[in-house]
Amino acid sequence: MTGVFSLLPEGRTGLLVPSLSEAGLPGGEDIDGYLAEGGYAPLVAPDRLLGRIAAAGLRGRGGAGFPAAVKLRTVRDAPGPRVIVANGEEGEPGSVKDRWLLRHRPHVVLDGLRLAAAVTGAGRGFVYLSDAEAERAVRRALAESAPELRIDVVRTEHTYVAGEETAVVRRVDGGPALPTAKPPRPFESGVGGAPTLVANVETLARIAVMYSRPDEADAVAGTHLVTLSGGGEGDAALVEVPVGAHLKVLADVCGHGRAEAVLLGGLFGGLYGEGWTDLPLDHDSLNAAGAALGCGALHFLHPDDCPVAVAVEAAAYLGAQSARQCGVCLSGTGAMTKALSAVASGEASHDTVAKLHRWSQQLPGRGACALLDAAARVVATLLAHFPDAVDAHCRSVCPACAGPAPEDGRRFTVTVP
Template identity: 40%
Template sequence: MTPLALRHIGPPRLTAGLDGTARLDWDAHRRVHPEPRPLTSDRLIALAEEGRLHGRGGAAFPFARKLRAVADSAARRKRRPVVVVNGTEGEPGSAKDKVLLRRTPHLVLDGATLAATALGAAEIVLGVTDEAAAASLGRAADERGLSERARVVRLPERFITGESGALIRGINGRPPVPPGRKARASTSGVGGLPTLLSNAETYAQLALLAGLGPARYGSIGTPDEPGTVLLTVTGSARFPAVVETPAGAPLGHLLDLCGARAGEGVLVGGYHGAWIDGAAAIGARVSRAGLREVGGTLGAGIVMPLGRGTCPLGECARVARYLAAESAGQCGPCRLGLPDIAGALDALTQGRDTAAAGETIRRAARMASGRGACAHPDGTARFVLSALEVFAADADRHVRHGGCGRPVRGVLPAGTDARLRLEVDWSRCDGHGLCADVLHGLVRMDEYGYPVIPAEPIPARLEPDARKAVARCPGLALRLVARHNS
């Protein structure tokens, strides 16, 4: 992702000292952020509880509970734990953690080191996908003499890489996909050891909480959600940015700051988040509770206004196809449910089978939810179902008229590295279905037994599978063509 502008509402905290400088080195960082005083595990847990610190990676899990679970597991097993910073941020619309890792890495390391010292951790592991973030963290570890205690692990850039189980597997040298069996990192994580895993912003917030103390930390924000929130604002915003704002600030103010109109809807929480009505978005508050009141979620800290110049259903269909293709493809909800959801949404968008498409989407979403090896099917279902609710008028236009008359402008990012797309020669296709088997999640079979080929380019990571599908086609009906031919 191209580096976004950095903005703030009110005095900056996480982003303090970054005006006019690309990156805070060790000396510059210490001039802005005093070194936190080391704490015992009990005192750090008490601090996290008093500061009401929750995870900032999407699930919003209470950080004190994570600390206590790891401390108890380590004591019970008599093993030293590991601290993991999740800096993968594989979602196309997110950049907030990249800003922290690239520009103020020592703040993240302050929090990770504080936790590692309190828990007596053997190692700090920094999991990233971004090359610039990896380089910045490596330099930071050298600058503060942490090289022997901390290591950077770079993983493939995928939507599901940041899922906790996938990240642990990747660090352990295995394919970074969610495990088929759910396990708690606090019990058995990196190298089978008790592992404290949280995202980059959470550790940065921990460092601020320790440095400021609960009273000063909570002097802004809300009583239940003290401090600031770091958000990535993209979508139709004229001035996309990473914005630091006090929790509880009006979402409308944030949109104005980034030159964005709410339009018919605003996506909050990212692609595992939910759509909220444009009118409701203007009066909503940027907090977990505030967004929950209007049917949204803070999630991964992503805000994507849609604007009015694009087809809402078409935008959501693009994302649904992307999410289906980004799955690990190892459980039924991902292999079958997500392609069904994406295909039915495609049909509705294109004016095909409109009478049944809505019910097909809802049925597939119900079947996918709560049954996957990870939260990917649940998040995708939430995204699509909220779209049907918020964009009901647009869906009705598609049902009645076969479309809404607006183009799909690609306001919502759905992968940027694609170069090739699939074409099919229908005079040769006999509907064998091998292409759908090889490219599950991307190609599906229609009700007549023929493949539905996406119009968008194939994600670069799926190009080998696409070439395999072309080679295996018994009728020689498939071919790959360059993106610019579309």
């Protein structure tokens, strides 16, 4: 990897600590150093912190970008005992931000968990993860900080659906990490039946920094950790960037300046070709363009990368990662993968493409989680942004698409720095 670095203006507070990222300290941040930064300060006015979060417009970093203050307030106002879970399970193969935070900045995550618990009135907390190195760092940090709030660490298997909020609740309760039907949502009935806040670890980390640096709350809420990767000669990198940064700038900083397209949001945001360089990194702008920021993972496609091959691999990976609980998901991902494979091998007809169009419009929203939605968006954006490539594949075999489609997502996988 190129490494871990920040594109924030000089003097801005962020989550990337150069001394830690450059030294690659195996034990993560030091407790004394974190206390010197203002960490673990007593929370004397929970409502004031909630107001600060709302005023700064902090949005969740788990994928949906939901306003953090709304989630906090909803759990706070629920009756009875409440629970909070720091969700550090990254299902997207192209994202590394949450594991990096848990490995290298566990105290800022635990501090955010403590603060969010105080705001919501939660009496119990959990850190949910699958990464062994992250677990060791979190347990060390818990031993150093000895929080008053009871915090347990729950280990799960690493799968695409394991980080979905109802799967998180199910696993914390001792079951398999598989999504459940909704309603109820976790904020209504979560761990042990209690109202539960499932919060992404980056969201919690930003809450901690906003509390220790109140004058910079807007700046902290207005930056993202993004994972940049791609084929060709470019490198992968974890970068902290301000909201609104253009995707072309992000491509340039890690050697992907020749990229001709991008896969957004891990596998959830879709494939984008012409005009992608002008897209700004923020939820509203990307949603308006029919895209999604998701977990903040961007995979750049270079001139030698075939968008059809990328779509086939993405769909095949998602199909292999299906929880196999919803018939529509199992049959839908399978059908789309089979049809895309026919396109890639030059064996598709116009009827095949028509079916892909129809499925991409009819299948979203029909599964228990967003996996089926991700597969449908990959198909829909391939057809919308690369119609000439799809048409060419229907007429002849593409060398880049030769061979069976891999299911392991290796093309998109990034190593944690």
